[in-house]
Amino acid sequence: MASRKLYFEAVRVGEELPALTKTPVDRVQLARYAGASGDFNPVHVDETYAKSLGMPSVYAPGMLIMGFLGQLVSDWARGAQLRRYSVKFSKIVWPGDTVVCKGRVTERWGDEGRYFAELDLWAENQKGELVLRGGAQIQLFLSLEDENRQRSGQPPVVVPAPRESILPPAPPTSAPRKEPAVAAPVSGVKKATPRESHALRKVPEAKKSTKK
Structure with missing residues (x-):
């Protein structure tokens, strides 16, 4: 079949x-593999040689x-x-x-x-x-x-057959730029222009009236 x-x-x-x-x-398998592959490196089949190299045994x-x-x-x-x-x-x-x-x-x-x-x-x-x-x-x-x-x-x-993958997507090459946080405007309040802000800073404090 x-x-x-x-x-x-x-x-x-x-x-x-x-x-x-x-x-x-096992060692028999290692010897058979050496004969089949032609790889007769003694470190795989000669116990004495392998130990002379500091190995505990052949591998x-x-x-x-x-x-x-x-x-x-x-x-x-x-x-x-x-x-x-x-x-x-x-x-x-x-x-x-x-x-x-x-x-x-x-x-x-x-x-x-x-x-x-x-x-x-x-x-x-x-x-x-x-x-x-x-x-x-x-x-x-x-x-x-x-x-x-x-x-x-x-x-x-x-x-x-579009590509399907379980690999995670590659990280972006650079982090997106972050804009500074801006406070939300208060409803009904008009934001002062630069000129108006400058003018407000120039207004002196009103003197108290001494007239009775």
Whole structure:
């Protein structure tokens, strides 16, 4: 039975990818990865060498953990094209660590018959500590109908798909200018003009009359 494909019409911003939990990393896996990848750096497979560098033991290559996170994307985005994938390593993964890969949809949009989604990705160990963070962009067919049309040589199905995002808007480059507060005028009282104000200041105090 063929795996169900993911189409753009089913993708929702904020949707969480099903978590992928890998079995605890062990030294046999590290040796197998070295043989499969051709990366025979002894710090990943030679206990004595790793300890000579001050490490408590051998540890997992970063690319292995990056592959775990990539599997999360490929398992969820079946039938999609991976346009971009990048990661940043945060913490070493040691033998015995369990890696849990997670992700969520942060953006989706369409552009003249092409449809995209942006993913926020990360991996944690069994303590909940972040070991890897990354992101990916995928391109999808709009729907099964759209896929069938394009595979038969017809134009794609084009529908409005404005950009949706859960990312906060960028802060303004400068704060808006604040005007000084002005007291509200009192009803029925005419505000004196500058000339009238000057004249009022010049009026001397009236002398008391002494005439009886």
